[in-house]
Amino acid sequence: MRIVVAGGTGTVGRHTVEAVRAAGHDTVVLSRSRGVDLVTGEGLGHALAGADAVIDVTSIETRNASEAIEFFTAATGNLAAAAADAGAGHLVLLSIVGIDRIPYDYYAGKIAQEKVVEASRVPWTILRATQFHEFAAQMFTRAKMGPLHLAPRARTQPVAAREVGARLA
């Protein structure tokens, strides 16, 4: 099969691409570094031609609810529309456990993103995962506070991004 992985260069995206290839399928990776901006639609053109399935593991670094909602609605909206136009058979979205119970700005975007997928013309699956083991390093890198890093207090039961990528595939 031909499987499109949107965000296939990211933390979980890389593992998803690896798992899809290991299962013997062709992959098409969409990301800005590969010339496709899902928010503006630039480069999207015929990128989904012949796609059997599409996996969405895109993300934005933000702690602002409006920015998160704007990004996920536009990016996943454009992707879902292109998947439908291309006749893709399935749309798979990676979401997060507890987004409807925890008032966190980024999660407002994920809830909006789930609604976009649920309204899609393409048959869909939403997988909700917990934080990745890699999430601590992502937070550390993104905390642009010079030599000081604050560790937020949070309860979580993390999972390896590799395992999530395999499950998505």
Ligand SMILES: NC(=O)c1ccc[n+]([C@@H]2O[C@H](COP(=O)([O-])OP(=O)(O)OC[C@H]3O[C@@H](n4cnc5c(N)ncnc54)[C@H](OP(=O)(O)O)[C@@H]3O)[C@@H](O)[C@H]2O)c1
């Ligand atoms: N991190 C966690 O612990 C965790 C846990 C559970 C679920 N999730 C979910 O998993 C998904 C991926 O998270 P991640 O941590 O792997 O993200 P990440 O490492 O930040 O990767 C994000 C990916 O999205 C691409 N991207 C960003 N903006 C784009 C745009 N405008 N157009 C096309 N591609 C774009 C990036 O490539 P370019 O920068 O080249 O565009 C990159 O490939 C997210 O939906 C997140 O909510 C994450």
